[in-house]
Amino acid sequence: MPGCLAHPFHDLAGGLVIGEPNDRGLKQAPVWYIECGTVRTANRLAELFGTQSALCESGAPARSRIDTGKDVLRVLVEDERSISLIMARRAGHPxxxxxxxxxxxxxxxxMGKACGCPSAVSGRQLVARSGLGPSPETRLVVKLAAAPDTGEFALTTSSWDFAEEASRAICHLRDVGCPAELRFRVMAGEFTTESGVQVRYSRPAVELDVMHEHP
Ligand SMILES: [Zn+2]
Structure with missing residues (x-):
C-alpha cells in the first residue's frame, strides 16, 4: 500500500496519491488513489469508481482510501491560486x-528578498543534487470533474517535471480562465541501473485540457 499523507487535510476533502492497483497482476501499472477525510466521501467515490474503499491503516486519524483503477483523473481548478509552486529545503545545513x-x-x-537560486532549472537541479539547494514542493488543490460536490483534494509532489508542467498550467489558466479542466496522469516506467538493477518509477503529470488547446 502507498504511504498515507503525513499532514491533516484541514478544510480539504482529501488527497490524491499514486499507488499500486489493488488487483495487481504482473506488470500492473500504478494508478490514482484518493484518500478521503470522511467515510461518507469515501463511500460516494467508491460507488463512482466502482471500487471498494479501504481503511488507510497508518496515520492518524484513520482515513479511507479509494483505488480508482485509473491512471488519468479529470480535475477542475477553480482559481489559479489553487496551484502553489514553491522551492523548499526544510532542514539541515545550510x-x-x-x-x-x-x-x-x-x-x-x-520575505521578498532575492533568494540567490540559479535562474535556470538545470542550475537549480545541480544545487539541489549537491544537497545545498531547495527542491520543488508543488501543490494543486482541485475538485474531481466527475464529482465536484465532494469538495477539494490536494496533490503534493516534489517532481521537477511536474513543477515545470504546473508552471505551464498556470499560464494556461490565465489564458482560458477559471474554472478550467486539467488532467492528472500517472507517468510510470522502468529503467536498469549500470549495476543491472531494475528500478520502477512513477510520478504525477498534469496535462492541459486539449479541448481548449485545439478548438
Ligand atoms: Zn531560492
Whole structure:
C-alpha cells in the first residue's frame, strides 16, 4: 500500500496519491488513489469508481482510501491560486531555504528578498543534487470533474517535471480562465541501473485540457 499523507487535510476533502492497483497482476501499472477525510466521501467515490474503499491503516486519524483503477483523473481548478509552486529545503545545513526560485519566503525578515537560486532549472537541479539547494514542493488543490460536490483534494509532489508542467498550467489558466479542466496522469516506467538493477518509477503529470488547446 502507498504511504498515507503525513499532514491533516484541514478544510480539504482529501488527497490524491499514486499507488499500486489493488488487483495487481504482473506488470500492473500504478494508478490514482484518493484518500478521503470522511467515510461518507469515501463511500460516494467508491460507488463512482466502482471500487471498494479501504481503511488507510497508518496515520492518524484513520482515513479511507479509494483505488480508482485509473491512471488519468479529470480535475477542475477553480482559481489559479489553487496551484502553489514553491522551492523548499526544510532542514539541515545550510539553514532552511523556502522561495519561488527568485524571491525568498524563508522567514519574515527575508520575505521578498532575492533568494540567490540559479535562474535556470538545470542550475537549480545541480544545487539541489549537491544537497545545498531547495527542491520543488508543488501543490494543486482541485475538485474531481466527475464529482465536484465532494469538495477539494490536494496533490503534493516534489517532481521537477511536474513543477515545470504546473508552471505551464498556470499560464494556461490565465489564458482560458477559471474554472478550467486539467488532467492528472500517472507517468510510470522502468529503467536498469549500470549495476543491472531494475528500478520502477512513477510520478504525477498534469496535462492541459486539449479541448481548449485545439478548438
Ligand atoms: Zn531560492
Amino acid at each position: 539553514a532552511a531555504h523556502v522561495c519561488d526560485h527568485r524571491l525568498s519566503m524563508t522567514s519574515a525578515d527575508q
